[in-house]
Each structure stands twice: as structure tokens, then as C-alpha cells.
Amino acid sequence: MDLTIELSLAELRQVAAYAVACALPALAVFERERPDDRRPRAAIDAAHAFADGAERTKALRDSAWAAHRAAQETRDAGQAAASDAARxxxxxxxxxxxxxxxxxxxxxxxxxxxxxxxxxxxxxxGDDPAVGADHIARSTTLASPVVVDVLRHYPLAPGGGGRVGELVRELDASLR
Incomplete structure (x- = not known):
């Protein structure tokens, strides 16, 4: 049986603001490959608006799905970096x-x-792990005490997930 965690709207907004700050540096990678595809930028803009007080609506979910479709399309086109940026x-x-x-x-x-x-x-x-490690280190400094507190309510990040899974676990460990 899963335990339920109490999360306030203010906490969700802080988590979203953190996620935006972490995703934003990679957006340029996607936009360089697909300058006419605004789906990832629209997703970040929607998340930013939510963090700033907008309602949680179906439009937010729709923008997330649209960004993930952009990720699939770029992955299928052999644009792996752009795919991860959209994701x-x-x-x-x-x-x-x-x-x-x-x-x-x-x-x-x-x-x-x-x-x-x-x-x-x-x-x-060029698949340089030092660049990823640097972004994880910066992401650690971006986490507010509220984000860290919310994270600590959850179990440790799960295994698997390839290189992205490794990066999640590195960040998880550094924040706890």
C-alpha cells in the first residue's frame, strides 16, 4: 500500500519553477535543430506560468504531451540531443x-x-559526461529548501533508465 504525501499548491509551484530552471539551458539545443517547432518552448512557458500562479489545467498536460511528441520525432530523426532537450x-x-x-x-x-x-x-x-555532471551540479544549487523537502518525502530514485537514470540518481543523492 502506498503512503500518501501532503503536497500544497505552493510546493508544486516551487517544484515546477525548479524544473523550468533546470530545463531551460537545454532548450537552445532543441531550437537549433528545430527552429520552427515551438512545442518544447510552449511547455516551458506553461510550466513557468503555473509556477507564477496560473491554474493547473488540461492545457498544461497537453503541452507536456506535445513536448514529448517533439522528443519522439527528434529521436526518430536521429537528433538525440534535441530529443532529450524536448523531454x-x-x-x-x-x-x-x-x-x-x-x-x-x-x-x-x-x-x-x-x-x-x-x-x-x-x-x-559530443557525449561528454563532464558537461552533464556540470549541469547536475548547477541543478543542485538551483533547488530551494522547499524542493529538497518535497524530494525527501519520496523514496530514492529507482534504478534503470540508462544514462538519464544515472543522472537522476546523481542529482537525487546530491540533494538529499
Whole structure:
């Protein structure tokens, strides 16, 4: 049986603001590859608006799905860095829908934007893990005490997930 976590709207807004700040540096990677595709930027803009007080609506979910479709399309086109950048944007807006269930899988709603952005930046730099590590270190400094407190209510990040999963676990460990 899963434990329920009490999450306030203010906490969700702080998590979303953190996710936006982590995803934003990778957006340029996507926009360089697909300058006419605004879906990831729209997702980040929607997440930012939520963090600033906008309502949680179906439009937020729709923008997350649209960013994830952009990620699939770029992945299928062989644009791996752009794909992870779009996925970071999708996770940023998805942070508004963090579930109050004490499941390890929910950690990606908090840290997924940072991990996918780190991977996008790594790939963009010729698959340089030092670039990803640098983004994870910056993402650690961006986390407010509220974000860290929310994260600590959840179990540790789950195993698996390839390089992005590794980055999630590195960030999780550094924040706890």
C-alpha cells in the first residue's frame, strides 16, 4: 500500500519553477535543430506560468504531451540531443502534476527535467559526461529548501533508465 504525501499548491509551484530552471539551458539545443517547432518552448512557458500562479489545467498536460511528441520525432530523426532537450521541457511542465504517492517513480517528476537537460547538453558536446555532471551540479544549487523537502518525502530514485537514470540518481543523492 502506498503512503500518501501532503503536497500544497505552493510546493508544486516551487517544484515546477525548479524544473523550468533546470530545463531551460537545454532548450537552445532543441531550437537549433528545430527552429520552427515551438512545442518544447510552449511547455516551458506553461510550466513557468503555473509556477507564477496560473491554474493547473488540461492545457498544461497537453503541452507536456506535445513536448514529448517533439522528443519522439527528434529521436526518430536521429537528433538525440534535441530529443532529450524536448523531454526536459515535457518533464518541466509535468512537474505540476507530481503525484502525492510515496513512489520512487515520482522522483522523475521532480528531477527529470534536470537529468534530461544534462543529457541533452552532454550529447550536444559530443557525449561528454563532464558537461552533464556540470549541469547536475548547477541543478543542485538551483533547488530551494522547499524542493529538497518535497524530494525527501519520496523514496530514492529507482534504478534503470540508462544514462538519464544515472543522472537522476546523481542529482537525487546530491540533494538529499
Amino acid at each position: 526536459a521541457a515535457g518533464h518541466a511542465v509535468g512537474a505540476a502534476f507530481l503525484h502525492p504517492l510515496a513512489k520512487a517513480t515520482q522522483v522523475k517528476h521532480i528531477l527529470g527535467s534536470a537529468a534530461h537537460a544534462a543529457r541533452a547538453l552532454e550529447l550536444d558536446a
